[in-house]
Amino acid sequence: MRYIFMRFPGGKAKAVTLSYDDGKKQDKRLSDLFTANGMKCTFNLNGDAYRGQAGLSKEEVIEHILKPGHEIALHGYCHRAPGGLRPLDGIKDILDNRLELEQKYDRIIRGLAYPDFGITRFENGASYEQIKSYLTHLDIAYARSLGGDNNRFSMPTDWHNWVPTASHNNPKLMEWIEEFLALDIKNEGYPAAREPRLFFLWGHSSEYDDKDNWHLIETVCEKLAGHEDVWYATNMEIYEYSEAYQSLVFSADGKKVYNPTLFTLCFEVDMVAYTISPGETITL
Numbered sequence: 001m002r003y004i005f006m007r008f009p010g011g012k013a014k015a016v017t018l019s020y021d022d023g024k025k026q027d028k029r030l031s032d033l034f035t036a037n038g039m040k041c042t043f044n045l046n047g048d049a050y051r052g053q054a055g056l057s058k059e060e061v062i063e064h065i066l067k068p069g070h071e072i073a074l075h076g077y078c079h080r081a082p083g084g085l086r087p088l089d090g091i092k093d094i095l096d097n098r099l100e101l102e103q104k105y106d107r108i109i110r111g112l113a114y115p116d117f118g119i120t121r122f123e124n125g126a127s128y129e130q131i132k133s134y135l136t137h138l139d140i141a142y143a144r145s146l147g148g149d150n151n152r153f154s155m156p157t158d159w160h161n162w163v164p165t166a167s168h169n170n171p172k173l174m175e176w177i178e179e180f181l182a183l184d185i186k187n188e189g190y191p192a193a194r195e196p197r198l199f200f201l202w203g204h205s206s207e208y209d210d211k212d213n214w215h216l217i218e219t220v221c222e223k224l225a226g227h228e229d230v231w232y233a234t235n236m237e238i239y240e241y242s243e244a245y246q247s248l249v250f251s252a253d254g255k256k257v258y259n260p261t262l263f264t265l266c267f268e269v270d271m272v273a274y275t276i277s278p279g280e281t282i283t284l
């Protein structure tokens, strides 16, 4: 039986995505840094009434985040961990956040980064099953979790518990970046290990001012940016591309593939690369 693996746009086997929380003023400097390096970030914003005047203005979000092609996503209207809320309060916090941001920025917003302790513990009758269920009903496509830093660089298996690679405070960050960059996935001798890999970094831009360590994220950009074998994408771009790939339709003998989506999709079958256009059927 053949080994089939998704490849990112351009046939690439690796991707990098970034996620920063709370809509702080420092996001402006951070997004400018990512833009200059050709990287893509998702910025997770709370409700206006919660943020007050401390965060980015609407004009700054448009100019520094949306225009250069970054993403804005939800982070709870009142920045409350769903794991600590009754389901009704959890639903309200996400829905209020979504309604306000969508109206303010005139777009559909379906990404989420869990605020605070997220789903790392449960109180007041909350459970992961309930949270996943109401997020699904609220049309939330993905939700970034935290607290599970690891160097597996795996694609998520549960989009509502999307565990990132590392917070920028992880002491092993540079070591793991080197490990990720050194991966030669397409030529990996063990066929089952040729799956696509993702490096997912998250944090808060204000920490770089608090700790006076902007050099840390500048070094991360120097190392992670500009690699021809890496796709730089927002969280939603990773989600949408992966879901489109999962929609490919195969014939029973596996020799024909049909792409019913609007995405040009790439994949490899036993190390042979294929690209399939929207609406196209190809023979392998």
Ligand SMILES: [Zn+2]
Residues within 6 Å of the ligand: 021, 022, 075, 079, 115, 116
């Ligand atoms: Zn936060």
